[in-house]
Amino acid sequence: MTRLSVVVSGRAPLSRLRACLESVTAQSYARLDVVVTVPLDDTPARALAEAHEMRDPRVTVVPVSPHAPAAAARAAAVRAAAGAYLQFLHPDDLLPEGAAAALAARLPAEGPHAPDVLVCDHRVAHWWDDAAPSGDTELLVRLRGPAPLAEQPALLDLAPVLGARLVSARLLGEHPELLASEGDDELYLAYAVLLPARGVACCDTVALTHRKDRPVQRRAAAPERHFAAFAQYERLHRLAVARDAPPAVLGRLYDRMTGDYLTTLARRDELPPALVPEYFRRAADHAARLRPEGHRLPRGLDGVRHHLLARNAALPYRALRAANDRRRAAGATLAAGTEQLAAVRTRRRYRRALRRRLDEDLAVFSAYWGRGVHCNPAAIAAELAELAPDIRQVWITEEDRVPLLPPGTDHVVPGSARYWDVLARAKYLVNNVNFPNDVVKRPGSVHVQTHHGTPLKRMGVDQRDHPAAAQGLNFESLLERIDRWDYSISANSHSTETWARAYPSGYRSLDYGYPRNDVYYRATAEDVLAARARLGIEPGRRAVLYAPTHRDHEARWTPRLDLPELADRLGDDTVLLVRGHYFHDRLPGGARHARVLDVTGWDPVEELALAADALLTDYSSLMFDYANLDRPIVIHADDWETYTRVRGVYFDLTAEAPGPVARGQADLTDILTSTAWCDETARKQRHDFRLRFCEYDDGHAAERVVRRVFLGEGEEGLPPVLPVGRRTPAPTPEEAARR
Missing domain, CATH: 3.90.550.10 (Spore Coat Polysaccharide Biosynthesis Protein SpsA; Chain A)
Known part of the structure; x- marks a missing residue:
């Protein structure tokens, strides 16, 4: 058996x-x-x-x-x-x-x-x-x-x-x-x-x-989950009495029950404040009604808490907790006295702004730590301007990036008085990274985390076993920032599952697709040709976008390809567009070749993708976005073993690649000088990759986000996600030239 x-x-x-x-x-x-x-x-x-x-x-x-x-x-x-x-x-x-x-x-x-x-x-x-x-x-x-x-x-x-x-x-x-x-x-x-x-x-x-789960995840549960223990302990008490349990069992069960109730009440980060009075009332009812005859309460401060609960003495209980809070606050105030005066003044100004009424028609946007109007926040802002023009938009932008903003963009510089004012009063806060630690999540405000890529490398708390990637990251502070999120935007099921593990909190996942990828389904042949013209790509030439990612274990960007040699081997009909990670400003040493174009500072990256006939990358998340275009992708994975050991990854890219994989420059040259980069095998790899990672991207992601988050529409009224086979990506450069 x-x-x-x-x-x-x-x-x-x-x-x-x-x-x-x-x-x-x-x-x-x-x-x-x-x-x-x-x-x-x-x-x-x-x-x-x-x-x-x-x-x-x-x-x-x-x-x-x-x-x-x-x-x-x-x-x-x-x-x-x-x-x-x-x-x-x-x-x-x-x-x-x-x-x-x-x-x-x-x-x-x-x-x-x-x-x-x-x-x-x-x-x-x-x-x-x-x-x-x-x-x-x-x-x-x-x-x-x-x-x-x-x-x-x-x-x-x-x-x-x-x-x-x-x-x-x-x-x-x-x-x-x-x-x-x-x-x-x-x-x-x-x-x-x-x-x-x-x-x-x-x-x-x-x-x-x-x-x-973390306390904040439990706190985000529906009210009935917080009160579930009451019915369970009630049933346990009835079962114990029905089975003639001896006083020792009944007393042990009672102590366990009241101990659980008091622990929940003591954890401020677990029980929503609005539920505390009802929770205390129901806990007090059990503490009084289910107490076994002759049962003795514990001694000391713990006994005082049990006694107040059994008497349903909510006010004295709150007074006792407030006294403890004051003692802790006094210690915190003493520690704060050692901080710099400027930081104290900044917090005071911000705290004053937090006392003002929330502005229901104000939305604050930020991308890449104040780099300007970019990525998913930019796509959401554009759609918001169309569907809800009454909501004012303010962008957080570093001072040196202000001249690059689109004309007429309302903006604030980090640290300025207006910066703290809009952060304190805005109803909506949208970012593709996290807002600073000092930002307070106000009741009624809505924080939207858009992310800025599909995860191949380890992210969030999953980095804790990879110190080279984490580089001193304070995970407790990270979790506090995550706890402010109301919504997390996802482009595919892989991301949804990964974010839930890497960023454990009580937010809701919006499985709507990445708004920045809408352009890959909305761009026309004219858009594609205009993008190539702005880059100076002559008609008939093959444009390969080379987009390597950042490596945490390297102090500076060191190109892993001899780009001039590769350009020579690919011939006069191919131009290399070299796009470095956003951590970098330019290609080290310059292009040094007429057909190698450094586009590291070119924005937006979506325009580069539209202009390119193919993508060449190592481990950049751009591959997941570019796959929406259904154009060839080639992977250069010469240091895959080192990268996976240092950074950690969620799946084996070399086994589940969107196209052919080269393990060195010679392999790469062979792929790009033959038909391997675009043959039937490559198309099959790309098809499977698109099914998995372009799951929700169909050109309507920004609309779904705006209607759900800003206009409050229900899920049933949002545009349904089109299956991959029914989508029509923007035309390739070759197709655009024929139209």
């Missing part, structure tokens, strides 16, 4: 479900039984689960109703499971390498005296650490068992992580009511299975890695 069934059930971002399923199916234990429930309306999740089912005979997918509560989905999985013991995983959980075999080895022999529950250890994954100890290990070793809960009430002191309990199918068959509930029930079930169990055994084998 199958010893262990792993049940994966619940809703989560696709990236987390993917990681969970991969961790389960990677287990070498051949007799493992895996059951995955997926809602019928979640097409991506169902496709992912069914792909695992096709590859792995141990996997069974159980579709469930979109409206089925978590318990109903779990019950459907139990009916399909074949194991003597079941482990319930949420898609947020991971099964460590070798865990299935280790757990199966710890399962007791079957028989009437076998324990109904085996409680195991777990690890906790935070954004900064994926293997933090649970804190339960010592208690698990001390308890061991097997014995019923009545003989070891300290079991209730263990964290209520459902996946760390292996539950016998016998117990679930004898008590089907355990799987009959509505709403969130993992906390309830983690404790409830202990109450009717004839025996509970413990072991220190790590059963799972339990991924925890």
